[in-house]
Amino acid sequence: MTSLVVAPPLLVCRAHIAYGDRRVARDLSLEFPAGRTTCLLGRSGVGKTSLLRWLAGLLPGATQAQPIAFMAQSDLLLPWLSVLDNVLLGYRLRGDAAALRSAEGRARALLDDVGLAGRSGDRPDQLSGGMRQRAALARTLCEDRPVVLMDEPFAHLDAVTRFDLQDLAARLLADRTVVMVTHDPLEALRLGHHIRVLSGPPLAAGEPIEPSGPLPRDPADAALLGLHARLLAELRGQPT
Amino acid sequence: MRPLVTAVGLLLGWEGLVWLTGAPPYILPPPSRVLTVLIERLDLLLAEALWTAAEMLIGLLLGLALGAALAVAFAASAGWRRWALPLVVASQAIPVIAIAPLLVLWLGYGMASKVAMAALVIFFPVVSTLYDGLRRTDQGWLDLARTMDANPRAILLQIRLPAALPALASGARIAAAVAPIGAVIGEWVGASAGLGYLMTLSLARGQTPLAFAALVVLCLLGLALYHATDRAARRLVPWQSQGE
Known part of the structure; x- marks a missing residue:
């Protein structure tokens, strides 16, 4: 991975x-x-x-x-982005479209790793606390x-x-x-x-x-x- | 349901008061008379309402755009903040009714002066709520964005601005509630159409029931504008209104 x-x-x-x-x-x-x-x-x-x-x-x-990649006590998921877009937040913020496209596959694989493969299109407020923290873990790892x-x-x-x-x-x-x-x-x-x-x-x-x-x-x-x-x-x- | 009961109670009291005192209709028309006039002159009232609604709506959109642009400029640049923010605050110390005649003088009796008036009362709640929202971004989000090497522009557009949308939504609700003030004051000072114009005209002619009917329509118009804005605001920030 x-x-x-x-x-x-x-x-x-x-x-x-x-x-x-x-x-x-x-x-x-x-x-x-x-x-x-x-x-x-x-x-x-x-x-x-x-x-x-x-x-x-x-x-x-x-x-x-x-x-470095940073993970805080609270999940810090952005409520207006889907779970997938939250995982890709770093790429979105850096504004490099090519890097964003190429990172999407990895983000999906990471969501699969943390058991959220089926929830990538959901908004964070649709997830439980544990799921949210797993999404935050995926975001942290996606920074690579x-x-x-x-x-x-x-x-x-x-x-x-x-x-x-x-x-x-x-x-x-x-x-x-x-x-x-x-x-x-x-x-x-x-x-x-x-x-x-x-x-x-x-x-x-x-x-x-x-x-x-x-x-x-x-x-x-x-x-x-x-x-x-x-x-x-x-x-x-x-x-x- | 309860406010409706209260309203009906008040109307009945009003009707009774007129009946008891025998006040002439040009001083205080009973609600039944207002209703009759409202139905009889519906065509006229709707035509004037359409005019006022257009003024309010264009003023609202203009005020929202102006207010949002200023708030973002203040959040993005300390220069803007230092040079223009005190002026924006000072502009609110001038009662809009005091500059209404000037706006009519400059922009004429048509729609432009009323739109300007409405935009003027609307932009301030928008600036102040949105700017406030932009300053209160969750520190955790800002820290996270910094560890991701985000530049200030990306942080403003992708984090601070969306995070401030709930604040903008409440600013827009206030704006929708005050929009009729701007439009109607403009029409009182000088106009050739609109509900405010109809009110001044019918009062001058002793047609008080028609003035009241215009007031009722204006009230309904304001409520409709408020609810439309409220719905739009909820769509804008679905993550906020979910629990409500």
């Missing part, structure tokens, strides 16, 4: 991140390994989202280090960028839908460099090759935790449950 040769790593080198008047990070250096999914775990207010927005080049003064940034992409979904979407994301995001912010230790354990617990402010990242096993990991695995307890303890140990 993917036309990528090799996804690059994403490097943060001595970054200063500020959000409004708030200093989020000073001299922050981080490496997100190539072709891997790194989950950033942390309590509310440590600056996870600011870091992600900084990486996406969305904070004032920040520049996008390389082409080697680096994908995700800000709690499944936080709004019910437990079962979230579980299904995690499986889907693990399959479709393979080989890309993914940075996923999440509140949920279990989600990080299922989807992350690497997990880093963030603390702050000022923002600091703990040593990478690398659970074993292919993604998505089975939540019933005893080793995983042990790590879950450890991550929770680590998160609880932080001052708020």
